[in-house]
Amino acid sequence: MLLAEDILFGLIIVLLKTKLRIKNLRNMDSRTIEAVIPTAIPKERKVFVKLGYSKLETAEIVEAMNKLLASYCVHYQKLRNFHWNVKGGDFFDIHEKFEEEYNYAKSAIDEIAERIRVFGQTPLSTMREYLDHSEIKESGTDLTGLEMVSEILRDYETLLEQMFNVIEVSLNNGDSGTEDLIKGFVKQTEKKHWMFNAFTSH
Numbered sequence: 001m002l003l004a005e006d007i008l009f010g011l012i013i014v015l016l017k018t019k020l021r022i023k024n025l026r027n028m029d030s031r032t033i034e035a036v037i038p039t040a041i042p043k044e045r046k047v048f049v050k051l052g053y054s055k056l057e058t059a060e061i062v063e064a065m066n067k068l069l070a071s072y073c074v075h076y077q078k079l080r081n082f083h084w085n086v087k088g089g090d091f092f093d094i095h096e097k098f099e100e101e102y103n104y105a106k107s108a109i110d111e112i113a114e115r116i117r118v119f120g121q122t123p124l125s126t127m128r129e130y131l132d133h134s135e136i137k138e139s140g141t142d143l144t145g146l147e148m149v150s151e152i153l154r155d156y157e158t159l160l161e162q163m164f165n166v167i168e169v170s171l172n173n174g175d176s177g178t179e180d181l182i183k184g185f186v187k188q189t190e191k192k193h194w195m196f197n198a199f200t201s202h
């Protein structure tokens with residue numbers, strides 16, 4: 001008996017909530033409604049993609065990831081360069097911060113390269129390949145501390161653009177694993193961008 005009353009009470013709550021939601025939706029314009037109710041998963045988005053992808057199926061994803069990987073590797077070496085060669089009053093702050101950043105980049109690089117291996121393909125692995133495919137350019141050793149931070153700030157913007165591209169390609173191909181991996185990097189890189197931007201602001 002108690003169970004039946006619980007079920008009835010639960011049903012009444014659900015009905016009341018539904019009624020309230022419909023009332024709220026009536027008061028919204030169509031754009032707001034689209035934001036509240038997620039659009040249906042596109043048909044081409046696969047619910048589950050088993051491992052053992054064909055080369056053709058992953059070509060677009062691997063190409064986008066390899067470009068990101070190449071940029072990340074040049075960015076990594078720039079951080080090491082700046083860690084070693086920074087001079088001036090901010091030495092201790094910048095020297096230590098860049099070490100933290102290159103350790104993060106090292107881990108991201110490894111994850112991206114190994115994701116490419118998951119698809120049975122070969123990540124770009126030589127310095128020449130990285131320099132040829134990277135959208136980030138190398139730097140010299142004689143920059144001021146502030147110039148180094150500004151360089152890294154621009155690197156983050158380039159990396160974010162490339163990350164968004166990988167996410168878009170992953171979504172188009174129903175690849176939830178890559179999408180999830182890169183979204184994690186986006187969140188962290190956006191935070192780094194804010195911090196480095198704060199450092200260079202007056």
Ligand SMILES: [Fe+2]
Pocket residue numbers: 083099
């Ligand atoms: Fe060091």
